[in-house]
Amino acid sequence: MSEGATVAELMVEKSSFDVAAPAxxxxxxxxxxxGTVRPGTVIGRIESG
Amino acid sequence: MAEAGPPRLLVExxxxxxxxxxxxxxxxxxxxxxGAPLLLAWRSPQALILGRxxxxxxxYAAAAVRLPVEGWPLPxxxxxxxxxxxxxxxxxxxxxxxxxAGLTMEAAYAELADLIGRLLAPWxxxxxxxxxxxxxxxxxxDLSHAGRKLAGLSQHxxxxxxxxxxxxxxxxxxxxxxALLARTAQRFYALAGPPAAARRRRSxxxxxxxxxxxxxx
Numbered sequence: 419m420s421e422g423a424t425v426a427e428l429m430v431e432k433s434s435f436d437v438a439a440p441a442x443x444x445x446x447x448x449x450x451x452x453g454t455v456r457p458g459t460v461i462g463r464i465e466s467g
Numbered sequence: 468m469a470e471a472g473p474p475r476l477l478v479e480x481x482x483x484x485x486x487x488x489x490x491x492x493x494x495x496x497x498x499x500x501x502g503a504p505l506l507l508a509w510r511s512p513q514a515l516i517l518g519r520x521x522x523x524x525x526x527y528a529a530a531a532v533r534l535p536v537e538g539w540p541l542p543x544x545x546x547x548x549x550x551x552x553x554x555x556x557x558x559x560x561x562x563x564x565x566x567x568a569g570l571t572m573e574a575a576y577a578e579l580a581d582l583i584g585r586l587l588a589p590w591x592x593x594x595x596x597x598x599x600x601x602x603x604x605x606x607x608x609d610l611s612h613a614g615r616k617l618a619g620l621s622q623h624x625x626x627x628x629x630x631x632x633x634x635x636x637x638x639x640x641x642x643x644x645x646a647l648l649a650r651t652a653q654r655f656y657a658l659a660g661p662p663a664a665a666r667r668r669r670s671x672x673x674x675x676x677x678x679x680x681x682x683x684x
Contacts, residue, residue, distance in 0.1 A: 433621065
């Protein structure tokens, strides 16, 4: 995955947010797809290399 | 928060609602070169525009076959919310602007709500912002008069061409029978389920500016 790629979409009520990768690497997704998360939850990690 | 200046108005008609939604998405791409917000007003033939969550309903596949046969294609939008019917008698608005530092969701919603308020000024309605629970595609930024929804707003935040952007969109009933639109949304949820969702959207709590003005007089 390259830096700047859209890696997630967050939705709050009727607002949606594209989340861009802050760095290149391998994405490890930490939460189930289409799930509900609380503010501050880690939803994924990018591992370099 | 930096002032972005008045928006440049674009008025366009599309052969499908899906094409209108695609055009709406390109506004954010043009912001870097444009230097000012863009306001797109568009119309298209009838369609039932879905939110992504609608496609995960238990019987969505059946509804996705049935509704287009009945004359209601089901395009998907990038902003949030649930099913929103459109037709040549509804007007879609999309305000794209740079997401400058300090800009909040509320401020971006308020910007389009203010524009709609000025657009509807000739009808002398008392517009309120707040969810109309029994209207289709209900949300906290519904604009209503006397409890009847006139417009519903949604947003999509994205980085495009290196620029943080927000596009706030609204659908306004202008010259269409609100009950037809409400029935279409209800039909989708009756087919796609779950049953509770269909029950919640049974009432037609929407109206047009002229309908609201007629009721008020």
